[in-house]
Amino acid sequence: MELRSVLDRLESIRRNFFLGGCEERRKINWVAWNVVLGPKGNGGLGIGSLESLNISLLIKWLWRFYDERDSLWRRVICGIHNCERKHVDRWAKKSLGGCWFNIINVVSRLNDLGVNFKSTFDICLGDGKNTLFWLDDWLGNGTMAFNFPHLFELDKRKSCFVAERVGYDRLKWDWKRKPNTVIEREELDLLVRLVERCD
Template identity: 50%
Template sequence: MSKQENKSSKSKHEKKEGEKRSNVLGNDLWRWVVHSIHNLGRKPFEKWGKKSLPGAWMNVVNVGMELEGLGITFSSLFDIRICDGSDTLFWYDDWTCLGSLASICPHLINLDKKKSAFVSERLCGNQPNWKWKRAAMDQMEAAKFIKLEGIMMGAPTSSGADTWRSKLSSDGSFYVRDLRHLINLKLTHLVQNPIVWVSLVMTNVVFFVWRACLDRIPTSTNLTMRKVNIAISSCHSCNNGMDESNHILVNCPIARGALGWILNWCQISDQQFNSVAEFVGFAAQWGRCPKKRKIFIAIIYGFLWCGWKARNVKVFDKVRTSSLNLADSIITLVFNWVNIEASLVIVNL
């Protein structure tokens, strides 16, 4: 064989070896990509990939971490029924119904040669199949090994394939709408609010009363909490209490005097209230006649609305309103509401 033929055969052989190596590397690369995209190792979201990498992957990681911040984890969404253990991770899945073994035995997972092992690889029949990096160094570590084996043996197993059932649905199937509902429950904070929506009252007035019950109106106290410089934080009408929702609308002497006139006009005995929410709750439960209660609620909403307007007139126009004038403005406002609703009913007829 000539030297030229020997070189050509050698180059062909090297080319074939290079193609084999590239195919192996390509297969390994795609296998890594598929495992990462589907998180087959079910690792925590912060270990999926680098958050500094731009694109959709960063969004997936961020959403996953936000769900974990709400207490929604992968294991909390499903019930796992172990059969042959070929589809359940030994360390990361909650197959013992006590939590993941990685959280129960965080020290031992670092000693396992394969942290992503399945249950079938570590539990053969009723016997454990360990592959530790080293043996136990002391009695405390040996006790941890014994504890882990006790947890394993207490987990129920059966023949067949592993099954995963969603905890969010009655049929065990996973639906995105159920997860959306769970997220809404985690993000929603229920607030006790006695507001009753009455068609007789204008929408902006109902919204104001709702915010007043939650102490979300722009009083001097609330503005100060928002780092707004306010020269005077006391009540502008009486100069005794603080300029906050419960005082200026319920406890101020001007408001209490007007309330006495209004309750007397409604033929209701004099009442004392400590907060706007208590005042509105009293109106929402007053009487047995729905029609009379509806009108009384409108009167109370008008009382709070006119009280707030009187406070603003004192702040910006420097004009003080007496209790009697405040009561007259409340009665006039409610009469206008009633007349407007009556005219709308006649037009619809």
């Protein structure tokens, strides 16, 4: 049975119970079910929807995936899906499906609702070995890929870590070709100043 139909069925049973109806005989709904699900302060019972609860529990697994970098279960997931050096949207192979793929799909569902999953996390840079240089928002003002798109296009390894690009005394690059257009040089100058400021 598909998850959506399971959620709908469970929600129907719960709705009938709370509103005093049953499967065979319907009663008049004096209050909209969405109001009942809402917070007590808004006139609801504060019980929330099962779909919201399900999304919350799935997001908890993503939080743990971010937080427990050395755990065995995370290493197994990364081994199966080759997700260690990829952006969150590509952490699961579609061809494999399964639980982990469903968990990752929550990110797409949240994006469809206008919620940016990664923006809810603060990145602790640490030694830079677990933070993606281009794809993580490690300086707090957007990803480097978004802020410096021309340089991002030039980099041979777009999934590199901060530790691979930021050295003690200088930045280290692996370009397809050297930045030579005016916009590329301007982006590089701005990027260097931005990174030096965070030292």
